[in-house]
Every structure is written in C-alpha cells, then in structure tokens.
Amino acid sequence: xxxxxxxxxxxxxxxxxxxxxxxxxxxxxxxxxxxxxxxxxxxxxxxxxxxxxxxxxxxxxxxxxxxxxxxxxxxxxxxxxxxxxxxxxxxxxxxxxxxxxxxxxxxxxxxxxxxxxxxxxxxxxxxxxxxxxxxxxxxxxxxxxxxxxxxxxxxxxxxxxxxxxxxxxxxxxxxxxxxxxxxxxxxxxxxxxxxxxxxxxxxxxxxxxxxxxxxxxxxxxxxxxxxxxxxxxxxxxxxxxxxxx
Numbered sequence: 405x406x407x408x409x410x411x412x413x414x415x416x417x418x419x420x421x422x423x424x425x426x427x428x429x430x431x432x433x434x435x436x437x438x439x440x441x442x443x444x445x446x447x448x449x450x451x452x453x454x455x456x457x458x459x460x461x462x463x464x465x466x467x468x469x470x471x472x473x474x475x476x477x478x479x480x481x482x483x484x485x486x487x488x489x490x491x492x493x494x495x496x497x498x499x500x501x502x503x504x505x506x507x508x509x510x511x512x513x514x515x516x517x518x519x520x521x522x523x524x525x526x527x528x529x530x531x532x533x534x535x536x537x538x539x540x541x542x543x544x545x546x547x548x549x550x551x552x553x554x555x556x557x558x559x560x561x562x563x564x565x566x567x568x569x570x571x572x573x574x575x576x577x578x579x580x581x582x583x584x585x586x587x588x589x590x591x592x593x594x595x596x597x598x599x600x601x602x603x604x605x606x607x608x609x610x611x612x613x614x615x616x617x618x619x620x621x622x623x624x625x626x627x628x629x630x631x632x633x634x635x636x637x638x639x640x641x642x643x644x645x646x647x648x649x
Contacts, residue, residue: 414474418465422482425461428454429490433497439567440501448501448558448567451494455555456611458490459548463604484527491551492523502558503578505568515578518585523547526588542594550584553636559618560629 432454439447465483469475496516504512526544533543554577561573569577610632617625 409476409478412474414472415469415476415479416474417472418469418474419476419479419482421461421465421468422479422486425458425465425490426482426486428458428461429486429494432458432490432494436494436497436501443567445562445564445567448498449562451498452555452559452562453615455490455494455498455551456559456615458486458494459552459555460608460611462486462490462548463608467604484531487547488523488527491547492520492527495551495554496520496523498554498558499577499581501567502562502569503574515581519550519581522585522588529589544590544592544594545584545587546594547588549636550581550588553580553584553633556614556629556633556636560626 432451435447435451435454439445439449439451462483465479466475469479496519499519500512500516503515526547529544530542557573557577557580558569561569563570568574610628614625614629614632617628
C-alpha cells in the first residue's frame with residue numbers, strides 16, 4: 405500500500421523540492437523566534453534569507469514537475485501548504501519581531517494577524533476557483549510577493565545590533581502590509597511570471613546576486629536590493645492593469 409498518492413521519481417522529485425521549501429519556511433519561523441527571544445539580529449537575518457530560499461524552491465517545483473511530466477494532485481495540494489507556512493505565517497512572524505517594539509501585544513500582533521487571515525483567505529480562494537492552478541495567472545496578489553518584499557526589506561535594513569527596524573522603515577513596511585492584505589483578497593488579475601522559465605530564472609538569478617553581494621559586503625548591495633523591490637512594486641501595482649486575463 406502506498407503511503408502517499410504519488411509514485412516514481414518523476415513525481416517524487418518536484419514534491420521533494422516542495423518539501424524543501426516547507427522546511428525552509430518552518431526553520432525561518434524557528435529562527436525568527438530565536439532572534440526575538442534573544443534580541444539578536446543574526447537569527448532574524450537568517451529567517452529572511454530562508455524565506456528567500458523557500459521562494460526560490462517554490463518557483464522551481466512546479467516547473468520541474470512539468471519538465472519531467474511528474475505533476476500530481478498531491479504535489480499541488482502540498483504546494484498550497486508551503487505557500488501558507490512559508491509566505492504567510494513566516495513573514496507575519498517576521499513583521500511581529502521587527503516592528504512596533506515596546507507596543508502592547510495587541511497592537512504588535514495586529515498586522516501579523518491580518519497577514520495570516522488574508523493569506524489564508526487568498527489561498528482558499530485560489531483552491532476553490534482556480535482550476536488551472538495559476539498557469540493562467542492569479543486572482544488577487546500572490547502571497548509570494550509580499551513575502552518576497554518583507555524578506556528583502558528586513559534583509560537589507562535590519563540594524564546589526566537591534567531586531568527592530570528604523571522607524572521610517574517600519575512605517576514603509578506596515579503600509580505595504582496593509583496594501584498587500586487588501587490586494588491579496590481583491591479581484592485584480594495578476595499574471596504568473598514564475599510559470600515562464602525565462603522570467604523565473606532571471607528572478608532567481610537576481611536574488612542570488614543580491615545574496616552574493618551581501619556576502620562580500622559590497623557597497624552596492626542596498627541599491628541592488630532596492631532595485632529588486634521596485635521591480636516587485638511595478639509588478640504588483642502597475643502591470644496588472646496592462647495585462648489581459
């Protein structure tokens with residue numbers, strides 16, 4: 405008897421990539437909790453990197469499944485759980501850790517709670533109405549976009565000796581969170597760039613270059629990262645109005 409409704413390497417390969425993304429998202433949560441508990445920025449920084457890693461893996465699993473002809477309903481459902489954990493819960497906890505320090509718990513938990521609710525509604529809506537599993541685009545802002553923005557923002561601007569972002573950076577981040585919460589449950593149609601290998605590979609390449617620049621402490625790291633964030637904003641706020649369903 406098969407424990408899982410998949411068989412053969414063609415189906416197991418993409419599912420393994422999906423599981424790796426799930427692990428990255430979960431460990432990101434653990435690292436955020438560690439940084440918050442110890443008031444150290446190192447684990448928080450690692451948490452943001454792990455969300456980026458989960459995003460890269462998530463971008464590849466579906467493509468690999470189509471390349472090797474190993475798509476499965478099990479893999480599609482597994483991917484939804486990854487989206488919720490790695491791109492809704494993990495970023496929400498990151499927001500909780502780096503913003504509104506010193507505020508009452510109810511205030512500090514408000515924005516992360518809205519992110520989780522919006523993400524859950526967005527993904528539930530996706531499962532119910534999108535029979536193409538995103539191949540022809542998405543209704544509502546994909547959860548991966550706000551997760552990518554948050555991880556990039558924290559990665560670039562988190563102080564070395566503090567887990568709280570500067571006040572101006574917190575304001576910008578929280579405004580973007582509010583916008584994302586609304587856009588995720590909106591009826592706006594978004595294209596699916598990660599379903600196009602050329603665009604997907606370019607996005608992954610640009611992200612890897614960012615990490616390499618950071619690793620070698622390059623002075624252009626912040627500008628490279630901000631450029632990627634602006635590209636994401638352009639996609640989120642402008643491109644949907646010029647695309648056709």
